[in-house]
Amino acid sequence: MSTGNRKKVACVTGGTGYIASALIKMLLEKGYAHLCFDPDETPDDTAKNCHLKELQGLGPLEILRADLDDEGSFDEAIAGCDGHVLDDESVSDVELLRAKKPPGWGYAVSKVLLEKAASRFAEEHGISLVTVCPVVTAGAAPATRVRTSVPNCLSLLSGDEAEFAVLRGIEALCGTIPLVHVDDVCRAEMFVAEAEAAAGKYLCCSVNTTILELARFLADKYPQSGDLLEKSRMCVSSVKLEREGFEYKYKTLDGMYDDMIEYGKALGILPK
Incomplete structure (x- = not known):
């Protein structure tokens, strides 16, 4: 699951969601370095993001935020992703x-x-x-x-x-x-x-x-x-x-x- 010494990187939107949370867990278990963001919620919202904090124990999960109305705000999350x-x-x-x-x-x-x-x-x-x-x-x-x-x-x-x-x-x-x-x-x-x-x-x-x-x-x-x-x-x-x-x-x-x-x-x- 790596290219040379670099792990593959994936980006999943809506990380607080049901399917997205399961996908994040599976990707981390498969060895992906991981970026995750939710355009509607803040990374500091503990009630909605507590499971993401727990998933960070499985691998390099970075939680970012982007706004669909803000052109270019997705660039950081998508940069360097494979697939x-x-x-x-x-x-x-x-x-x-x-x-x-x-x-x-x-x-x-x-x-x-x-x-x-x-x-x-x-x-x-x-x-x-x-x-x-x-x-x-x-x-x-x-x-x-x-x-x-x-x-x-x-x-x-x-x-x-x-x-x-x-x-x-x-x-x-x-x-x-x-x-x-x-x-x-x-x-x-x-x-x-x-x-x-x-x-x-x-x-x-x-x-x-x-x-x-x-x-x-x-x-x-x-x-x-x-x-x-x-x-x-x-x-x-x-x-x-x-x-x-x-x-x-x-x-x-x-x-x-x-x-x-x-x-x-x-x-x-x-x-x-």
């Missing part, structure tokens, strides 16, 4: 989401607009942009504040109706609950970053399921709530990623949820 520029992507229909306004629609729209802006920036500056698009992401991560997929996935156990509504909205729009473990998302991001031939967009999904199947699976460990009906579904495929040699580590619901139950307890989503 491709990585970002999440979304293939959601913006107009459909704006018209129907399902739970969480604003988050999905923001991801689409962000991806378009990143693509324009890459084109204008001659940057090779490779994107990994994770579906509903499960599993434990270092982050201690999680607002999206984890509470969604655990809503059948927590009884949180708002989070469950998001899960139903995903199934209604997609015809499936597409899942991937956060470790596999991080491995996929590193995989395309280190592959010289990687190009374009990669959908990252290892399991397609339904709310009913999730409920039946979780019924073995926790009481099932709600009268859920089986629905027809379609399958989300990540054939491009697998065709280029990536192999998923977590391919079953048991693997997806094994560490997330305890993670949910630690986050306060589930009772201990």
Whole structure:
């Protein structure tokens, strides 16, 4: 993982986030020298950045701050980085989401607009942009504040109706609950970053399921709530990623949820 005596350097934005925190941990364990910044929060915000301070024990993690409105403020963080520029992507229909306004629609729209802006920036500056698009992401991560997929996935156990509504909205729009473990998302991001031939967009999904199947699976460990009906579904495929040699580590619901139950307890989503 090094060139001569120099370690590879990676930059991850939004380091206080769920997936980003897991990616930072994996990169440090793989021997990367690491730069991390969050444009919305200050490095001194202890409540949000405490897990990053702990991760500094794994390797050279430098926490920087940049502002999207301040041209050139990202230069220090990106300088000296190896591999491709990585970002999440979304293939959601913006107009459909704006018209129907399902739970969480604003988050999905923001991801689409962000991806378009990143693509324009890459084109204008001659940057090779490779994107990994994770579906509903499960599993434990270092982050201690999680607002999206984890509470969604655990809503059948927590009884949180708002989070469950998001899960139903995903199934209604997609015809499936597409899942991937956060470790596999991080491995996929590193995989395309280190592959010289990687190009374009990669959908990252290892399991397609339904709310009913999730409920039946979780019924073995926790009481099932709600009268859920089986629905027809379609399958989300990540054939491009697998065709280029990536192999998923977590391919079953048991693997997806094994560490997330305890993670949910630690986050306060589930009772201990």
